[in-house]
Every structure is written in C-alpha cells, then in structure tokens.
Amino acid sequence: MGKRLVTRTPTTFTFATAQYESGDWDSAPLVPPNIIDTIARYTEIAVTPAGVIVSLASPDLLRYPLVYLTGHLPVRFSDAERRQLREFLDRGGMLFVDDHNHDVDGVFHKTATEEITRTIGEPKMLPNTHPLYSAFFKFDEGPPTTSHELNGWGDNLVHKNLFAVMREARIAVLYSSKDYSSEWGYHPDSKRFQSVDNTKFAVNIVVYALTA
Amino acid sequence: MLELAARCGALVLLAFMIVRSAAPRDSAVVRERTDSRALDAALNAWTLAPEPTSVHVTAAFAPAQKEREWLRALARAGVRVSWSGDSLPATAIEVAARADPAGGVRAYVAASSGSGAMLSDAVGLIDTLDITRGANVLALRVTAGALDLRVGDQHARAFAPDSLLPRQVVVLGRAGWEGKFAMAALEERGWKVSSRLRVGPNVFVTEGAPLALDTARTAAVIALDSSAASYASAIARFERSGGGVVLAGDAPQAPALRALAPGRAGTRIAAASLSFAGSTPRRALGFYPVVGLAGDAVPLESRDGYTIAAARRVGAGRVVQLGYDDTWRWRLAGTGDAPGAHRDYWSSVVSAAAYRATKPVEGASRLGDAAPLALLYADLGAPGTPLAAALQGAPGLRWWMFVALALPLLSEWASRRLRGAR
Numbered sequence: 001m002g003k004r005l006v007t008r009t010p011t012t013f014t015f016a017t018a019q020y021e022s023g024d025w026d027s028a029p030l031v032p033p034n035i036i037d038t039i040a041r042y043t044e045i046a047v048t049p050a051g052v053i054v055s056l057a058s059p060d061l062l063r064y065p066l067v068y069l070t071g072h073l074p075v076r077f078s079d080a081e082r083r084q085l086r087e088f089l090d091r092g093g094m095l096f097v098d099d100h101n102h103d104v105d106g107v108f109h110k111t112a113t114e115e116i117t118r119t120i121g122e123p124k125m126l127p128n129t130h131p132l133y134s135a136f137f138k139f140d141e142g143p144p145t146t147s148h149e150l151n152g153w154g155d156n157l158v159h160k161n162l163f164a165v166m167r168e169a170r171i172a173v174l175y176s177s178k179d180y181s182s183e184w185g186y187h188p189d190s191k192r193f194q195s196v197d198n199t200k201f202a203v204n205i206v207v208y209a210l211t212a
Numbered sequence: 213m214l215e216l217a218a219r220c221g222a223l224v225l226l227a228f229m230i231v232r233s234a235a236p237r238d239s240a241v242v243r244e245r246t247d248s249r250a251l252d253a254a255l256n257a258w259t260l261a262p263e264p265t266s267v268h269v270t271a272a273f274a275p276a277q278k279e280r281e282w283l284r285a286l287a288r289a290g291v292r293v294s295w296s297g298d299s300l301p302a303t304a305i306e307v308a309a310r311a312d313p314a315g316g317v318r319a320y321v322a323a324s325s326g327s328g329a330m331l332s333d334a335v336g337l338i339d340t341l342d343i344t345r346g347a348n349v350l351a352l353r354v355t356a357g358a359l360d361l362r363v364g365d366q367h368a369r370a371f372a373p374d375s376l377l378p379r380q381v382v383v384l385g386r387a388g389w390e391g392k393f394a395m396a397a398l399e400e401r402g403w404k405v406s407s408r409l410r411v412g413p414n415v416f417v418t419e420g421a422p423l424a425l426d427t428a429r430t431a432a433v434i435a436l437d438s439s440a441a442s443y444a445s446a447i448a449r450f451e452r453s454g455g456g457v458v459l460a461g462d463a464p465q466a467p468a469l470r471a472l473a474p475g476r477a478g479t480r481i482a483a484a485s486l487s488f489a490g491s492t493p494r495r496a497l498g499f500y501p502v503v504g505l506a507g508d509a510v511p512l513e514s515r516d517g518y519t520i521a522a523a524r525r526v527g528a529g530r531v532v533q534l535g536y537d538d539t540w541r542w543r544l545a546g547t548g549d550a551p552g553a554h555r556d557y558w559s560s561v562v563s564a565a566a567y568r569a570t571k572p573v574e575g576a577s578r579l580g581d582a583a584p585l586a587l588l589y590a591d592l593g594a595p596g597t598p599l600a601a602a603l604q605g606a607p608g609l610r611w612w613m614f615v616a617l618a619l620p621l622l623s624e625w626a627s628r629r630l631r632g633a634r
Contacts, residue, residue, distance in 0.1 A: 011388055011461075011537055043412045045387055065389055091544050091551055092396055124394050136411060146498040170396075210387040211417040 385436025
C-alpha cells in the first residue's frame with residue numbers, strides 16, 4: 001500500500017515515487033523534495049510540500065497521475081504490479097522512469113525496458129522538438145546533459161534523446177538513461193551553490209504531465 | 213280547360229326544377245372511414261365525378277399530411293369537409309441534433325400522461341416508454357432516418373432538422389489534473405480543444421486558439437477555476453452572443469464571473485464516500501455547492517440536499533455551473549469503464565451549454581408529422597358531427613320529376629290530337 005505522508009487537497013500536485021517489489025526503488029530519496037522545491041520555486045502550481053511513496057501494485061497508484069520510478073538493480077514487476085500499472089497508463093497516467101545507473105548495458109536499463117515493453121509497449125526515441133522540451137523552460141537541444149554523463153560514468157555516453165511510449169499524442173512512459181536521479185539527488189538547500197539550476201527540466205516534466 | 217291545367221302544371225314543375233337545379237346542391241355523397249387506407253381510396257373516389265358536396269372522416273388516427281392536404285383541396289373546391297375522432301391520442305415529437313461530436317440526437321416526446329409509447333427509427337424499435345407527466349426526453353447516440361413515436365395507432369414522426377457544424381471548446385484556468393483530464397475526456401469524445409493554462413506569473417501553456425472567443429470558432433468555454441476571471445469580459449461577451457460557458461469548481465467565486473453564474477459557489481464539501489463503486493460514483497468527489505440560485509436558474513444535479521450543477525440563460529447563451537473540481541479522480545480511480553463515464557459526463561456538461569452552429573438538413577421537415585393531432589386541427593379545424601344522417605335523403609333533381617313533367621305535357625298533346633287541334 002502507498003504511504004500517505006501528508007494531508008492534501010485533491011487539486012494540488014503531489015509528487016509520487018513508485019515502490020516495486022524487486023530492486024532498490026528508494027535509491028534516490030532526495031529527488032522528490034528537490035523537485036517539489038523546484039516546482040514551488042518557478043511555478044504557481046499548488047504542490048504538496050512532501051512527496052508520497054506509492055506501490056505499483058496498489059489501487060492508490062490511481063490517485064497520482066504522475067509517478068517517478070528509479071533504481072540500480074534489476075526490475076521485475078509482479079503480475080499485480082504489471083496489471084495495475086497498465087490500468088494506470090490506460091487511464092491517462094504518466095510514468096517517468098530514470099536509470100540511476102546511467103548505463104545502457106546495466107541491469108536496470110535492460111530489465112526496466114523489458115518490463116515496460118511487456119506492460120505497455122516498447123519505448124521509442126523521443127524527438128528533441130517534442131513539446132516536453134518547451135512546456136515551461138526551453139530546451140532547444142533536447143534533454144539537458146547531466147554531470148554523470150560528462151564525467152564518463154556509467155556507459156560513458158551522452159544520451160542525446162529520451163525515450164517514450166506514446167498513447168495517442170501523449171507521453172505515457174518517459175524513459176531516461178541520463179541518470180537525473182543522481183543529478184537531482186541533493187538537498188534543495190544546496191541549490192544556491194549552483195550557478196545554473198540543473199533541476200529545471202523537472203519543471204518541464206511536471207508541467208507537461210499536468211497540461212498535455 | 214284540362215289542357216290549360218296540364219300546361220300550367222308542367223310549367224310550374226319545370227320552374228321548380230330550374231330553381232332547384234340553380235340552387236346550391238345539397239344532395240350529398242357521404243363517406244365515412246376508419247383507417248388511413250380507406251381514406252386514401254375514398255379521396256380518389258370523392259375527387260372523381262360525381263363530386264360530393266360533403267364528406268366526413270371518422271378518424272381512428274390522424275390522417276397523414278398528404279390526405280389532409282387533399283381534404284383541404286376538396287374544401288377549397290366547395291366540398292364541406294368535417295372530421296371526428298374521440299379516441300385520437302395527442303402525441304408530439306421533436307428531434308434536435310445533440311451538440312456533441314459523437315453525434316446522436318435528443319428526442320423530446322409528449323403524449324397523454326401514463327400512456328405507453330414506442331419509439332423507433334428506420335431500423336426498428338429503439339425503446340418503449342412510459343410517458344410520465346406528459347413528456348420525456350431521450351438522448352440517443354445513433355439513429356437511422358426519422359424517429360417515429362407510436363401511441364396506439366397514432367404515429368408522430370420527426371427528423372433532426374439540422375446538423376451540427378463543429379466548433380472548438382476552450383479551457384481556461386490553472387494547470388492541474390482537472391484541466392488535463394477534462395481536456396483528455398473531451399478530445400477523446402471528438403471535441404477540438406484549445407487551452408490556456410496558467411503555470412506561473414504571466415506564464416501560460418497554450419494549445420490551439422484559446423482566445424478566439426466568438427461563436428464562429430468556439431462552442432463553449434470552460435473556466436476551470438477562479439483564475440479564469442482575467443478573461444471575464446471576453447467570456448461574458450462570448451456568452452451573450454450565444455456561446456456556452458461552464459463555470460467549474462470555484463470559478464463563480466471570482467467577482468468578475470459571478471454575474472454570469474446560476475448561483476454562488478459555496479464552501480467546498482468533502483466527498484461523501486471514499487469509493488467510486490456503485491451507481492453514484494460522483495459521491496466520491498468533493499464539490500462546491502451551488503448556493504443562492506438565481507430565479508431563472510435550473511438545477512441539473514443535486515445530492516444530499518446540495519445543488520452541484522445548475523444552468524441558466526444569460527443573453528443569447530447558456531451558463532452551466534459545475535461544482536466539481538476533481539472529476540479526474542473518478543476517471544483514474546473509478547470502477548468499471550470510469551474513463552468512458554467521465555468522457556460522457558464532461559461531454560454532456562459541455563453539450564448542455566454549447567453554442568449550436570447548425571446547417572439545415574434539406575427536406576427534413578417533409579419527413580413526417582411531428583404533432584399529428586395539432587396539425588389535423590390546424591388543417592381541418594375542430595372536429596364536427598357526422599353529416600351522414602342529416603344529409604341522407606336531401607332533395608335534388610330526381611328521375612320522377614322528369615316523369616311528372618312529361619305526364620301533363622303528354623296529356624295535353626293527346627287531348628289536342630283527339631279533338632283534332634294542332
């Protein structure tokens with residue numbers, strides 16, 4: 001069952017992290033507060049001050065139309081998780097999956113993409129002209145590069161594109177190999193030490209989910 | 213003397229016959245009927261010689277338009293036309309295209325309260341109806357040809373007189389799940405949706421042409437919340453020119469939109485249920501009750517003593533106030549085909565307000581009698597008494613008159629011949 005951390009009103013945006021039975025779903029605990037801080041900092045979107053954790057197998061998944069999923073370890077969905085996730089996506093939910101390994105040869109990437117393909121379809125390359133990249137901030141060259149890509153960690157590649165499974169013209173699953181989970185995994189207070197806020201792309205993901 | 217009497221008698225009889233033949237004819241050929249098939253044949257006979265002076269129709273059901281026009285033509289030609297029909301049921305049907313891209317029609321049917329009716333189209337029977345309080349309204353997604361309402365032997369028939377021209381729906385408000393899923397529902401239903409959603413100070417996510425608030429391009433505008441107040445003057449102008457407006461959630465709390473609203477948005481009421489299961493899934497939604505309803509407002513949805521949706525006309529347009537602000541939860545977490553029900557609901561809300569840009573369907577008005585009894589009164593007047601008994605045996609030129617005329621003339625001629633006179 002999902003764990004409600006705070007009381008909220010139905011009209012506010014609540015950042016939800018997916019909990020799944022296999023793997024290390026909680027490998028990036030600082031990402032939710034950092035993104036919530038960013039949303040509150042740049043937008044007028046009413047946002048719940050703390051995120052929630054929701055099980056992929058729980059009907060509570062249907063209460064959070066945008067869900068973030070990450071990890072380093074192999075991902076194997078149970079039948080219940082797969083069934084619930086499929087219903088969530090069919091009804092208009094959006095799943096943002098980020099490979100915390102930044103490694104296309106890594107176990108998370110291989111197993112997660114397999115599971116996504118089994119559940120809803122194969123992720124395809126998302127063109128860098130997609131409205132996602134102009135939903136709030138402009139990212140003319142597509143998804144912003146992460147320091148982990150530039151430092152040569154993981155697969156030592158700079159991934160030029162994100163991948164997505166589409167439903168009609170809408171993104172149902174957004175898949176990233178860029179390791180935003182590491183890039184955004186710091187305490188929001190540390191943002192003031194950065195010359196450029198590297199969490200801005202998270203605003204685009206949330207605004208896109210809320211408006212597309 | 214006898215000859216003079218016979219001649220005078222013949223002249224008197226001849227004068228009588230001349231006067232009688234010059235007088236209006238009142239010798240009648242009377243026909244009575246019990247069904248339209250007999251009337252059709254009778255009309256053929258009445259139109260051919262000998263032309264009747266008076267006809268009467270005893271109707272078990274109202275004659276069709278062609279038969280009524282024929283009777284009117286006979287009346288114009290001098291034939292006295294009357295009708296009677298004590299058991300004729302008063303029925304009426306009106307059909308209008310629904311303001312919904314999925315198509316379909318809305319049928320308004322009327323008959324005597326408590327009567328049973330059958331509604332069918334060109335394909336066959338659609339439904340049977342128990343007419344309550346004289347009238348029923350049905351929303352039909354698919355129909356073929358004209359709709360036929362039958363009560364007893366009486367048929368009322370109508371066809372949607374126009375087809376809808378597509379117009380967009382504009383969504384204005386803050387970015388949020390309600391706007392996203394309302395737009396998704398409408399788009400999935402076939403509506404073209406434009407939106408302008410506020411995400412930050414002077415930052416909007418815009419799709420399509422949301423500021424084209426005129427009836428040439430837009431059927432309805434949805435104000436999701438009170439942030440739409442910044443468009444209030446454009447919304448009011450659009451509404452007064454015939455456009456539809458949906459004020460959702462707390463939108464009517466904005467002073468600029470309050471003048472349009474059917475009521476005020478009260479304090480938000482929490483959901484009455486935690487479950488979407490059951491026949492009233494919207495019990496699991498919170499809402500702003502519509503309070504202080506305007507005198508001309510009509511409640512559309514009520515629950516537990518609260519009015520949740522209401523509508524009113526302002527100017528040439530219509531405004532629907534919808535208290536819900538989180539119907540997206542119904543779509544996501546509802547049981548069964550909740551997305552489909554959510555789609556239907558939002559489309560019906562928009563349809564209730566939307567401007568209907570229409571194009572007439574050629575010839576639709578000739579396809580049947582929408583209110584046959586009313587048309588019978590309009591064409592032939594009020595029912596009259598049967599004329600048959602009164603007109604039977606009425607005087608006219610008869611064969612014995614010629615015999616009576618010939619007899620004195622022959623008598624005079626014979627008398628003159630017998631006495632040798634010429």
